[in-house]
Amino acid sequence: MTNSNKIKLVVMGASRVGKSAVTVRYLTKRYIGEYSSSTDMIYRHNTTIDNTTTEVEILDTCKCSSTGCLYDHIRWGEAFVIVYSVTDKTSFLEAQFLLGKVGEIKLPTYFSTLLLGNKRDLDHFRKICVDEGQELSLAYSCQFYEVSAAENFAGVSLAFQTLLREARSIQLLKALPIRRKLGVNSVSKVLGSLFGKNYNKSGQGDKRKKRPSLSI
Numbered sequence: 163m164t165n166s167n168k169i170k171l172v173v174m175g176a177s178r179v180g181k182s183a184v185t186v187r188y189l190t191k192r193y194i195g196e197y198s199s200s201t202d203m204i205y206r207h208n209t210t211i212d213n214t215t216t217e218v219e220i221l222d223t224c225k226c227s228s229t230g231c232l233y234d235h236i237r238w239g240e241a242f243v244i245v246y247s248v249t250d251k252t253s254f255l256e257a258q259f260l261l262g263k264v265g266e267i268k269l270p271t272y273f274s275t276l277l278l279g280n281k282r283d284l285d286h287f288r289k290i291c292v293d294e295g296q297e298l299s300l301a302y303s304c305q306f307y308e309v310s311a312a313e314n315f316a317g318v319s320l321a322f323q324t325l326l327r328e329a330r331s332i333q334l335l336k337a338l339p340i341r342r343k344l345g346v347n348s349v350s351k352v353l354g355s356l357f358g359k360n361y362n363k364s365g366q367g368d369k370r371k372k373r374p375s376l377s378i
């Protein structure tokens with residue numbers, strides 16, 4: 163497996179939002195209620211993206227004790243899952259802060275980000291509505307899903323797979339030889355895999371098509 167077939171993914175968010183729960187749900191299909199949270203955990207996992215086996219390194223972070231630690235996490239990653247709990251307003255504000263930091267540190271390089279509202283099974287305690295999550299994701303041009311790690315594997319899996327697919331497309335785009343002039347067809351092919359088939363050859367995406375967002 164070549165180096166370009168590896169994606170480094172960082173799971174970040176406020177304390178107790180379910181970062182470990184969503185990570186373990188994605189990796190094992192299982193929900194485990196309590197996790198040790200005193201250290202960062204790194205998991206290695208192979209998945210198939212567009213018929214290509216890709217190694218994914220997932221860093222499940224715990225609370226950073228310094229700004230340097232947060233910067234290190236962001237510099238290390240190329241794809242980011244930023245988790246908040248739909249029952250916790252502070253965690254939503256933290257997610258907004260992290261979206262800003264990721265942009266600040268990673269730009270102008272390409273990266274992929276997923277805003278993930280977790281604990282949607284706790285609807286009666288909900289403090290953040292779906293629209294607020296959607297609006298935040300639009301403001302930062304990232305993907306958005308609402309999930310329940312406790313109740314549902316499919317939603318978590320779909321959210322992670324969509325993010326990984328975008329990260330893989332970005333890697334392919336980066337790997338294109340700089341000096342080679344791209345034909346219109348190859349550019350639209352790469353953009354098509356990034357943004358979906360509605361990207362036409364004039365380079366204009368179908369503006370009616372929103373970024374993927376789903377509640378499962």
Ligand SMILES: Nc1nc2c(ncn2[C@@H]2O[C@H](COP(=O)(O)OP(=O)(O)OP(=O)(O)O)[C@@H](O)[C@H]2O)c(=O)[nH]1
Binds near residue numbers: 179183
């Ligand atoms: N109801 C409900 N509880 C959840 C869900 N996901 C996680 N939890 C619970 O939320 C608590 C925190 O989950 P963790 O996965 O440890 O959260 P974390 O963000 O990794 O926590 P720290 O590492 O301590 O910051 C645990 O009690 C989980 O059982 C969910 O989808 N629904």
